[in-house]
Amino acid sequence: MKKERCRFLYWTPRIIVILFALFISLFALDVFDENRSTWETILALLLHLIPTAIIIGSLFIAWKWELFGAFFYPALGVIYIIWAWGKFPVITYLTISGPVVIIGILFFLSWNYHRRQKQKPDEETIETE
Numbered sequence: 001m002k003k004e005r006c007r008f009l010y011w012t013p014r015i016i017v018i019l020f021a022l023f024i025s026l027f028a029l030d031v032f033d034e035n036r037s038t039w040e041t042i043l044a045l046l047l048h049l050i051p052t053a054i055i056i057g058s059l060f061i062a063w064k065w066e067l068f069g070a071f072f073y074p075a076l077g078v079i080y081i082i083w084a085w086g087k088f089p090v091i092t093y094l095t096i097s098g099p100v101v102i103i104g105i106l107f108f109l110s111w112n113y114h115r116r117q118k119q120k121p122d123e124e125t126i127e128t129e
Contacts (some may be wrong), residue, residue, distance in 0.1 A: 003087050004112075005113070005115070006113065009106070009109055009110040009113050009114075010110055011068075012106050012110075013069060013103050013106035013107045013110060014024065014059065014062075014063060016099065016102070016106070017055060017056075017059045017062075017069075017073075017103055018056075018059070019050050019060075020099050020100065020103065021055045021056050023099075024051050024052050024055060024096075025049060025052045027048065028045055028049050028052070030048075031044040031045050031048055054076075055076075058073070058076075062107055066107045066108075066110050066111035066114070067107075067108070067111045068107075069103065069104060069107030069110035070105075070107040070111055071104065072104070073100040073101070073103040073104035073107065074100065074101045074104035074105075075104075076100050077096070077097035077098070077100040077101045077104075080093075080096055080097050080100075081093050081097050083095075084127050085094075093101070099110050100102035
């Protein structure tokens with residue numbers, strides 16, 4: 001049971017980040033609707049993919065240091081709300097910021113679980129004494 005919980009807490013935030021990055025990347029596809037030259041379209045696509053690059057880049061850091069993910073992703077959600085306040089309906093803020101806050105909570109739970117597991121004395125050494 002402990003091993004399953006450990007796997008769940010380890011993989012869930014990482015998988016959600018990848019899925020969220022794919023979701024955010026879908027918004028970059030709107031650059032193909034406009035009449036632009038090839039180079040303008042490429043530049044617009046790259047600019048629209050900056051949030052995805054930030055999310056994926058932070059995943060590389062959070063993969064190793066979960067506490068970073070626990071603070072970074074909720075902060076990212078708050079920054080988005082501050083930046084976009086008043087531009088969209090409330091559901092938009094929940095759709096974008098909600099998952100990153102949940103990701104941060106999951107990274108914190110994973111970090112806390114692993115920290116507590118390291119603090120416990122080995123059960124094998126207790127049995128042999």
